[in-house]
Amino acid sequence: MERIFLSPPHMSGKEQEYIAEVFESNYIAPLGAFVNRFEERIKNYTGASYALALNTATAGLHLALRVLGVQEGDYVLASSFTFIGSVNAILYQKAIPIFVDSDESWNISPELLKVAIQKAPKKPKALIITHLYGQVCRLDEIIAICKEEGIYLIEDAAESLGATYHGQQSGTFGDMGVYSFNGNKILTTSGGGMLVSENEAWIAKAKFLSTQAKEPVLHYEHKEYGYNYRMSNVLAAIGVAQMEVLEQRVARRREIFELYQKNLCPVNEISFMPEIQDSQGNRWLSTLIFEKSDPLKIIALLEKEHIESRPLWKPMHMQPLFKESLAVEDGTSEKLFQQGICLPSGSSLSNEEVERICEIIRSTL
Template identity: 50%
Template sequence: MQRPILLSTPHMSGREQVYVKEAFDTNWISPLGANVTAMEEQIKAYTNANAACLTSSGTAAIHLALRLLEVGVGDTVFCASFTFIASANPIKYLGADIVFIDSEPETWNMSPQALARALRDAKEQNKLPKAVIVVHLYGQSAKMDEIVAICKQYGVPVIEDAAESLGSTYKGQQTGTFGDFGIYSFNGNKIITTSGGGALVAKDPAMIEKAVFLATQAREQAPYYQHEEIGYNYRMSNVSAGIGRGQMEVLAERVAARQDVYQYYERHLGDVDGITMMPKLSDTMSNHWLTAITLDVKDLHLSPYVVMAKMKAANIETRLLWKPLHLQPVFADVIFYFHDTRQQAVCEQLFEKGICLPSGSNLTEMELQYVSETLCHVLGEELNVAVV
């Protein structure tokens, strides 16, 4: 029986144990220590960010960015709808309102057209948002030149949720470094992992200094525990950062491996009737964290759910694309701006027909062949035709 082929599993190099052992040998197990400092320097060097703060999760990093922008009750934050809920939850932590923005077809990310309309309306209502959260989905960069220019026109800060796109570039620049703040995730399924964790980067080092302060319970400089504002326990542990140091050393290799996975699927599935690969925007380089495809549901006469069930029966894990947040029951009353008001939302169309394929950097060519052949067989079986 074919062993399970999972969507995206951790891929250790062996170097991680060296730094974890160092943490144990020096007894620095707390959220401080040489590993934390060193990994923050690695992130700065790799991304060319001005400053970085390691956090307990990518969600915590978004929360800190919003807090640094003084988001609170009565404020509004614009956020991409086509993303994991962690992009939006921190907005509600702070009691602010959300406006969701549709995707556009070329990147599946935030639509500059919809964003421009939303900001224009907000300006007319004298209620500009405190921030815009743009997401780089599955490793593909959003159209950052357009988005940053639109936000700059209205004086609105940009937070880049680059949780899925560490190692991806837009016009040669690392994602996460275009906005006022950028966040990365090191969750177990990401391109590199610390088991759980994240990072906040910023253009202004003073903002990161304040983030570190807030992330360590906002303890003031005093000979006793003095607290003058609310803080959080958001710093990454020195042990987890040890894993991260080893992972950062092989990040370029992991990016290359994920790109190879995408290219394999592109060669073997790109011309199969009924399958369309996630688009690649010119002047960008995606880390292809997950390889995503859409299925021609009308012509195939089947849903992604059927395809996923048949792939699961073959011991292959697949996943639907993100359910748009404006369709989530918890956000039922949130305003949503369409890419094109004359058509169904782009992100809704993608959700209805898209799936993610196994994309781990540790997949073998034999496993990729099995996934590709199985998917072709599933589609051919449903179409009742022979797939060559």
């Protein structure tokens, strides 16, 4: 039986046409017309004033921290319940992470965030929040805390392109925001990311650093170090084609989530990741928890049927890499990790495939 993947790429049909245009222009290396077009498409869709196409979302987070002045020894707050790409950039700057646990929304807890700020050895410079699995955080409260404390807010919207809060796109609330176009994301360019902000000077500085910090002279002049972080014109062409169907992809993933809910909610021990009031997630992945059953056994049974699934993220404060790091936690994300599962959620998934997955889970329980 053909394998069902967790979140495979779903092409629009225009990708090869646009890639052919790139080859005809011979702008194969980084930069070119499609990089500019992709940045414009992201700005138009999200409402962000400025955007910078990069080779990864992690590069975007790294640039954001550097542009905002985070240096060695500074403290940076971060969601604990997330993928490590959200926090590796802190280590790149030789800064010190402080991890904050989740609340009932599964995203970062504003209440625990206040505690973390109080417990920090010195005032944190920035906060990186992750909009987990395409669901936005409690932004009103988080923004108020950051403003009161004078802390920069960086949104890791890698998983949440197309998600909104009060009708505004995720990634556009903080000082800077980052989207991911990795192979399994709702919009994919194979690999890539985008940094957005309302501050023109910050994006200009990030652009300068992302192209090896070359001074604007004819020869190669460098007064500070930079990085090779820009997106290639080839990948940007794929991104332009993907943007043309983004709304359809979000709508379909939400349909898939609702189908899972309809089929599995009658099972008493199952509950799904909630959607906070006044928000609409993109449901990048359909995620749920089991109150009694072992999710690893269900993952193994699905695998026998050639169906890919995986556990929820292992919290950062539980990772060996961060065993010495300060964390403000109450066991919420640890429990989610122990009880949760991510189900296949690709927008090309058929209703029949979703129902088959549900039937396997129901029969197992």
